Amino acid sequence: MTAVFDRDALSEALGQTGQGDRAAFRRVYEATSAKLMGVCLRILSDRQLAEDVMQEIYLTVWNKAASFDPGRASPITWLVTIARNRSIDRLRSGAIARNSVPVDAAYDLADGAPSALDHIELADDAGRLGVCLDELDEKVSRVIRTAFFEGVTYEVLAQREETPLGTMKSWIRRGLLKLRSCLEQ
Amino acid sequence: MTASNDDDRIARAGEYALRVLSPAEEAAARAEAARDPVFGAEVDRWNDQLSHMADGIAPVQPSASLWPRILAATGGAANDNAVTFWRRWAIGSTGLLAASLAAVAIMIATPAPAPDPATTPVAGSITRVATLKLDNGVTALTLAYDSATGELYLAPTREMEGDTRIPHLWLVLPNEGGVQLVGAIDGHDTSRHNLEGVIVGQATEAIAVAVSMEEPGHTPNPDRPDGPVVAEGEFQPL
Numbered sequence: 431m432t433a434v435f436d437r438d439a440l441s442e443a444l445g446q447t448g449q450g451d452r453a454a455f456r457r458v459y460e461a462t463s464a465k466l467m468g469v470c471l472r473i474l475s476d477r478q479l480a481e482d483v484m485q486e487i488y489l490t491v492w493n494k495a496a497s498f499d500p501g502r503a504s505p506i507t508w509l510v511t512i513a514r515n516r517s518i519d520r521l522r523s524g525a526i527a528r529n530s531v532p533v534d535a536a537y538d539l540a541d542g543a544p545s546a547l548d549h550i551e552l553a554d555d556a557g558r559l560g561v562c563l564d565e566l567d568e569k570v571s572r573v574i575r576t577a578f579f580e581g582v583t584y585e586v587l588a589q590r591e592e593t594p595l596g597t598m599k600s601w602i603r604r605g606l607l608k609l610r611s612c613l614e615q
Numbered sequence: 616m617t618a619s620n621d622d623d624r625i626a627r628a629g630e631y632a633l634r635v636l637s638p639a640e641e642a643a644a645r646a647e648a649a650r651d652p653v654f655g656a657e658v659d660r661w662n663d664q665l666s667h668m669a670d671g672i673a674p675v676q677p678s679a680s681l682w683p684r685i686l687a688a689t690g691g692a693a694n695d696n697a698v699t700f701w702r703r704w705a706i707g708s709t710g711l712l713a714a715s716l717a718a719v720a721i722m723i724a725t726p727a728p729a730p731d732p733a734t735t736p737v738a739g740s741i742t743r744v745a746t747l748k749l750d751n752g753v754t755a756l757t758l759a760y761d762s763a764t765g766e767l768y769l770a771p772t773r774e775m776e777g778d779t780r781i782p783h784l785w786l787v788l789p790n791e792g793g794v795q796l797v798g799a800i801d802g803h804d805t806s807r808h809n810l811e812g813v814i815v816g817q818a819t820e821a822i823a824v825a826v827s828m829e830e831p832g833h834t835p836n837p838d839r840p841d842g843p844v845v846a847e848g849e850f851q852p853l
Contacts, residue, residue: 452686452689455689456682459682459685463676463677463681463682464674464675464676464677465672465674467674467675467676467677468669468672468673468674468675469669469672471675472669472672477751478750478751480677481677481678481681481750484677484681484685485681485684485685485688485843488685489685489688489689492685492689502656502659503659503662503663504663506666507662507663507666510666510669511662511666514634514666514669515634518634522638558667559664559665559667559668563668574633575668577633577634577635578633578665578668578669579668581634582635583634583635583636583637584630584635584636584637585637587635599630602630602633602635603626603629603630606625606626606629606630606633606661607622607625607626607629609629609664610625610629610664613664
């Protein structure tokens with residue numbers, strides 16, 4: 431069973447992991463592995479592949495925890511960003527047969543297992559992001575969400591939407607600027 | 616800095632964090648983030664903001680074998696209560712009896728390619744069997760052990776073919792006794808081994824067996840693997 435961690439405790443455990451503390455590393459794993467597994471599985475849609483990437487992720491955490499700076503990022507952001515980027519790297523590293531999952535089904539792959547992170551997510555921030563995404567043009571919001579959840583490039587998005595590449599870039603760049611403006615209101 | 620320049624930097628950092636750029640564009644943005652702290656901070660900001668999209672993804676518990684793999688890969692199995700993890704990982708593989716019995720029955724009824732009668736176990740003398748499976752549930756190796764004679768019979772499937780690493784067989788001992796290296800095995804063809812000394816008793820008592828993949832020329836310490844554990848299975852009496 432996972433321990434309940436708050437943001438400071440997770441930051442502290444990451445700091446200790448960076449100093450080679452394996453007990454702290456285990457605490458980080460137990461508090462975050464279900465969350466990161468959900469992220470990997472969402473992008474890769476294959477449990478075996480997701481677990482292979484999870485091994486890489488936690489090796490990265492073990493090796494890079496010393497570089498984690500709580501002043502620059504929250505521990506959850508740092509870990510989720512590593513998980514997402516590693517999953518996308520794997521997705522693009524070879525010809526992985528992958529069926530596109532509609533963004534509307536983004537949450538269907540998860541099994542709802544409890545996570546210690548449930549206690550420390552900043553619900554207000556997530557809610558605010560959702561509100562701001564919903565304020566964008568529907569198609570722009572959709573492609574930004576697709577890019578995040580599926581790790582696909584401009585080129586793939588343009589093909590899927592049957593839209594010129596330049597138009598797709600314009601949609602997303604303008605959408606990101608509007609998103610930033612909304613988030614900082 | 617003009618508003619237009621600011622907007623351009625914000626948008627470029629955002630599309631880099633979102634991972635929509637082409638490989639060449641992404642490499643350029645990565646280099647820029649490394650050399651320009653202002654751009655790098657903008658990327659961090661986007662990562663922070665965009666990561667909240669993942670908040671809605673429900674957690675999924677990884678399999679119990681993942682942590683031992685991670686721990687082994689960091690070289691820390693011996694220092695972090697490895698026994699608990701190995702036991703948890705071994706105990707998680709229940710329900711293998713039927714598969715083990717079926718596999719051995721088939722193995723005996725239809726011996727592996729080019730069977731050598733001298734190396735094919737006799738049904739009556741086999742006392743313990745195990746089917747070692749990969750994480751995806753595919754069988755990698757079937758094992759039979761005769762505790763009376765110390766004879767160990769291994770029948771790998773084709774799953775380990777093509778791997779340049781060397782498979783090593785491990786016993787998982789009862790009562791938090793840790794793990795014990797049996798030795799390197801042939802991952803391609805059936806083989807027979809005659810265990811001698813204390814390991815005969817350890818193989819009789821072991822609760823499970825596992826295979827780790829080690830780099831060529833490297834022999835791990837007898838109490839922990841250095842390479843990833845790729846297959847495992849419970850010992851069952853026949």
